[in-house]
Amino acid sequence: MDANWDDLRLFLAVAREQSLSGAGKTLRLDPATLGRRMQRLETALQTTLFAKSPQGYALTDAGQSLLARAETAERAMRNAVADLPASTDVLSGQIRIGAPDGCANYLLPQVCAAICDQHPELDVQIVALPRVFNLSRREADMAIAVSAPTAGRLVVQKITDYQLHLAAAEGYLGSNPPIQQLQDLRGHRVVGYIPDMIFDRELDYLSDLGITRVPLASNSVSVQINWIRQGGGVGIVHDFSVPAMPGVRRILTDEISLTRAFYLIRHADDRRNLRLSLFAKALTAGLRAEVARLEALA
Structure with missing residues (x-):
């Protein structure tokens, strides 16, 4: 599996700073989050990129090889931006x-x-x-x-690429049986798409999880997210939407993770x-x- 630019951008910071804390300051990211992203990258590439120690993160041979590729990608990104015209009247x-x-x-x-x-x-x-x-x-x-x-x-x-996970409101999770594994969802109200209105197979998340009944269903992601925010039930959400949902957190992240x-x-x-x-x-x-x-x- 190849790394995408989002992964490489974070990898570059850690490789250059040789620590999660230093890279976190540069990227304005929590070091723990950055550590999880690096672990995910290593898992995706099926190789060890860093030799981790109390002194920091040193690159392995595989890490050095990826560094060269990442720097090439970085130069390409910079060149692409540089090629955009500076005048404001070009795009109108x-x-x-x-x-x-x-x-x-x-x-x-x-x-x-x-x-x-x-x-x-x-x-x-x-x-x-x-x-x-x-x-x-x-x-x-x-x-x-x-x-x-x-x-x-x-x-x-x-x-x-983007990631999706199960999520629910803290209030819902606190007032319903705990969800510790996929099987526990059987006792919970699920939020998702109206099955016969799914216009793209890539959006049929729940059937991939073996869930056939959707008590709260809509053809709109926004409606689904509002149901989840208001404690209506558990559903699949885009990770990029989570920061806009205070009081909602992802669950079973190690067991259920989707990439689209x-x-x-x-x-x-x-x-x-x-x-x-x-x-x-x-x-x-x-x-x-x-x-x-x-x-x-x-």
Whole structure:
């Protein structure tokens, strides 16, 4: 399994500081969280990257090899940002993005606002719908999806992976039987999608867990999250949404952990559209950074 840029960015800080505390100060992350992310990276790569001791984190041979790759990726990211034009009049006019409502509610607002700060003449419209967008009908200039389409005249770019876990409100957990393993969910009210309205197989989280009854169901991620926030039950949530849910915490994180991805989809005819290409570059970079930031706070 390959490391993504979010993993490499954190790895670079630990490798350079040779300690979790030093890297945590640089990244403004809790050292314990950073330690878990490094352990997850080592597990994903099936190799030991650091020789850990009271004196700090020293790179192993495998770690040194990954460091070279990570620094190459870092230079590529910097070059990509440097290639963006500095003038504020390059990105202007209206751009419409279609996206599933989890991304549209918890990621796109702040990412697009930051882009508009740099390009005041730009107007961005976010269309949040729980379905696949039809770019051939020009429903949007570009769309974000949770799976890569295989048909149509489309250009597809993977943006980033993201994580999902079970979560529940502290109040719900305190007033119901403890949840210590997956089997314990049988005695709890589950929040999730309406089964026959799941528009993408990647969103069918609960069936993968063997859960067939969903007492509180909606086709909207926002509705599901509000149910969970208000103590309605237990459900799968995006890690990047957890910081926006005070009083909600993830559970069974060692037993249940899901990874999905976001893809940017554009019509093939727009490949040579400089304005849309510049926006797409800024959008993908912003989404990667924001997912990494919010997941680190989860």
